[in-house]
Amino acid sequence: MKAEIERRIHFDYAQRIMFMNASGMRFEQPVDVDIHFDAIEVSIAASGERHWYFLIDITGASISPALCKAYAGRIHALNLHHALGSARYGSGPDITAALASMTKETGFNMPVFPDKAAALRYLQDIRDANVPPRVDERTLRFHDLYPRVTFDTNRRIVEIDMSEMTLNHGRDVSDLFDHIEARVVAMGQPMKWYALVNYRDTQVLPAAWVEYSRRGRDLNTSFSLATLRYNVPGEEAENIRARSASGGFAPNIFATRAEALAQLDLLRSMREA
Structure with a gap:
């Protein structure tokens, strides 16, 4: 179709x-x-x-x-x-x-x-x-993003803390994903990780959703073994589930970090079996 x-x-x-x-x-x-x-x-x-x-x-x-x-x-x-x-x-x-x-x-x-x-x-x-296209103003900078991305090398997990973050438009999305990708590449091998994402009070505004979906899909393809999300607000969860249905990926939405980690450990054990 x-x-x-x-x-x-x-x-x-x-x-x-x-x-x-x-x-x-x-x-x-x-x-x-x-x-x-x-x-x-x-x-x-x-x-x-x-x-x-x-x-x-x-x-x-x-x-x-x-x-x-x-x-x-x-x-x-x-x-x-x-x-x-x-x-x-x-x-x-x-x-x-x-x-x-x-x-x-x-x-x-x-x-x-x-x-x-x-x-x-x-x-x-x-x-x-002759109305020019809107220019997205930068709102996220390196010092804002760096503490939000951490790695557990023993368990091959990259944690992304998007709590209380608002993605206003495509520029915010590009800055976020550029940072995540650069940090993953800088870690060297292995290039693929389990991604654990905290969505507490996250807002992806309408002007950001197209680029957010595209960059998220590309990131998962290049760098993710699985992506698990928790504390996802209702509207964002609805958007993720809708796009997962048409995009052919599992939404992997959990209420808490502990639940997401339990599922991650299950996925890892299945992969390593």
């Missing part, structure tokens, strides 16, 4: 437009929403450019009312991180009502136009206004 969605996405580098053909798509289960947006995020990352104007054909598309909140959260995060502007066209009454509900939910405007030409004119008006 993800590959099919990726085939619907095209990039016009001259006009800086990402075209998404969502015509006829039906969002009936939560995983439909997450697979859809996962595919878009992967395609944008592969494009080599962060910022695009979004042009979306929603002719004949439909969204279950029960999924409006999840869809709104993902599209809001995607736009905050990647969009210079967005326009939709070709909607029917069902999806128009759904988009209106999402706009009310998030306060994020999702304009819909009667046809492609009108949508393109809207994007051209935004381009003519």
